Amino acid sequence: MLGTRDPAKTLARSAPDAYGNPPLASWLKSQPALKLGAFADAAGHGELVVNATQGTSSLEALEKAGEAGLNGKVLIDVSNPLDFSRGMPPTLFVKDSDSLAEQIQRAFPKARVVKTLNTLNAALMTDPGRLARAEHSVFLSGNDPQAKKTVADLLRSFGWKDIIDLGDITTARGTEMLLGVWLRLYGALNTPEFNFKVVR
Template sequence: MKIAILGTGAVGTTIASRLVEIGHQVMIGSRSKTNEKAIEFVQKFDRNISNGTFEEAANFGDIIFNCIKGEFAVGALKSIEKIIDNKILIDVSIPVNTKNGMPFTLIPELCNTNSLGEEIQKNLPNTKVVKTLNTMWSTLMMTPSMLKDGDHTNFICGNDTEAKETVKILLKEIGWKEESIMDLGDITGSRGMESVLHLWWKIWGSTIGTFSIKVVN
């Protein structure tokens, strides 16, 4: 499958590496095709990966991962709206407010009664937005078995049921167990998923090593 990764940070490059490893063709996109970080990253591989602009990557991918910083995501995605019409956009970003330093908080207009996932869907009504993978460290996203043999919870939400099923197939290919994927319903589930940031920071500051969330009943 052809998959685009928008964003060249730790999350984007970790996802790209894993997708190439399991046999997908990947293009990592940034604002400029001459982005040195993207070029340097791509040169580590001998096949199945390339870099380009957001527009080129969006054209390339059958599925697109949004790994753009939350504060810039809506504007960047809006600029390629027509290209990603009717495509699946997997949103792993969080609307982090970095203006006041750490500990980070959520952008006020994108929490409580709204979320980044919802805002993206609102601005790209023809794109099939699916939120997932945003409640854990980037390496754990792509290697769930590194913690308790994958026995922890990954949440997913979105308005399009068929799109979510397609994303679930990809998640299982990455290594997620079906019983560890919890569907929270429509895209308003992003509110809870993104709000985990507050809990995540507190846990991160109180523990050493890799951790995740598990829902038990």
């Protein structure tokens, strides 16, 4: 189930999105297994919750999702604390001595937050084989070893081969700050279809 602020309003949109994709209502027609609900519906529905909201709105969206729907669950956080208000490329509104992942973990201490997949483009997240036979890396940060194992199994089911556990949730400071070079590479390579392989 996909969560949104106001499902009726989301479904009423008829214009393409910012990337020229058809409106969500059209796409949902081709996805009979997928439901759209309010944030709280989606969180309550899920055995596992993914925060794929814009970083500036993540805490608000998760508050709307509600503790009841998040407590005890694995919460995969793929968001980035990008601040577009100061021009391009965006800066980070939290960094270095704190991270958005830690803000989320502090706001929902009973959720089992795992930061992952925030260092690459959406299309690659569930289909790493689009690039170099999946010979590239993805990172895990989180305080709960079992939650990280659940997420690593999910990532392997998508085809990920090189999954690097960086440690506790504070290590998300590293992967969120990686956006700095990701954004410049996006500019230099003129495509978001790339990823980092940790060669060792």
